[in-house]
Amino acid sequence: MAKIADILSLIRRFAPENATEPDFEDNVGLIVGSQNGESIGALLCLDCTEGVIAEAKEKGYKLVISHHPAIFRSVSRVTDETPTGRMILAAAREGISVYSAHTNLDFCQGGLNDFAAELIGLKNIRPMAVENDIGIGRIGELDDSVTATVLAGKVADIFSDKRAAVAGNGNKTVKRVAVVNGGGGDISFLTLAASCNADCYVTGDVPHHVALYADQSGLPIIILQHYAAERIYIKRLGEILSGLARNNNTDVQFEVSEYERNPIRMEEV
Ligand SMILES: [Zn+2]
Known part of the structure; x- marks a missing residue:
């Protein structure tokens, strides 16, 4: 006790x-x-x-x-x-x-974002931005480039998520990946990922208008279910x-x- x-x-x-x-x-x-x-x-x-x-x-x-x-x-x-x-x-x-x-707990060192980035297999993991000493989201590089669709399949297996999906161009070659675990479906996270030159963004809780933006802006989103993520x-x-x-x-x-x-x-x- x-x-x-x-x-x-x-x-x-x-x-x-x-x-x-x-x-x-x-x-x-x-x-x-x-x-x-x-x-x-x-x-x-x-x-x-x-x-x-x-x-x-x-x-x-x-x-x-x-x-x-x-x-x-x-x-x-x-x-x-x-x-x-x-x-x-x-x-x-x-x-x-x-x-x-x-x-x-999302953004602390060793928190949910770091863990998700590790599981996806990213190297050189760092925050997408730092505000008030708090690291927002994570970004890093894969060892080998893959298409967004192939990465989505791997991510679906890692997180045991049968409903994982890609919004946008699944054929895009992906090396640098941004992630915000759980509910990162806000357009501000997507534009932050784009400003960090991410090839792809992994998150959950993505509303239709953000998926559309991903499709039209050329930054595919791998969408995980919030619970699975x-x-x-x-x-x-x-x-x-x-x-x-x-x-x-x-x-x-x-x-x-x-x-x-x-x-x-x-x-x-
Ligand atoms: Zn959550």
């Missing part, structure tokens, strides 16, 4: 709470509960839902660490009539605290936090939530 505050200090050092994405209204840190209790460790997830809280209760964790903010936009009531309300009430009932590390990191986060805990002689365990293995219950059709 360890103090929740001591467990949180591990992730706070790795991904400082004040290093969130510039010009983005994020909500990171302790979102529900108290840091004055004790826990055997933390259950790690992308999204803290009622199901994850139930799993934490069953496994004896008093702390859940989620990537996406457990509460993102402010809520005006906490009732059992909404999913967020039910999650908060369940956590409060069971005395489970919920902590979220979002864009601070980020879920793979949660295991890595557990390894990182376990390593930091060992160095600190903190006796805790980190476990990846099984509940959210397929949280949105999407079926192949």
Whole structure:
């Protein structure tokens, strides 16, 4: 058992709470509960839902660490009539605290963007831009040039994403690749990738008008599903936090939530 505050200090050092994405209204840190209790460790997830809280209760964790903010936009009531309300009430009932590390974990060294760039096989990985000491996205080079379509196939395998797709010219030869994990479908990221002379951009949550822009501007986008792009990191986060805990002689365990293995219950059709 360890103090929740001591467990949180591990992730706070790795991904400082004040290093969130510039010009983005994020909500990171302790979102529900108290840091004055004790826990055997933390259950790690992308999204803290009622199901994850139930799993934490069953496994004896008093702390859940989620990537996406457990509460993102402010809520005006906490009732059992909404999913967020039910999650908060369940956590409060069971005395489970919920902590979220979002864009601070995306962009920190060793965070989601670095991991995605590594998995894609990029070398010389560096941020696309640095704002307020925060490295935005990542860019790097492949060992060997391939077409965007071939790279998309590899990326689909690496991230186990059956729905990965290419928007734009799939025949383009690609060597320099930019990446923003998860939801980088904003046009500003695409133009940033273009300004870094990327041959291709990998991200998720791409709306139609951005896919069209990619097609018309000659910078193909490899589109991953948000869940596939980020879920793979949660295991890595557990390894990182376990390593930091060992160095600190903190006796805790980190476990990846099984509940959210397929949280949105999407079926192949
Ligand atoms: Zn995300």
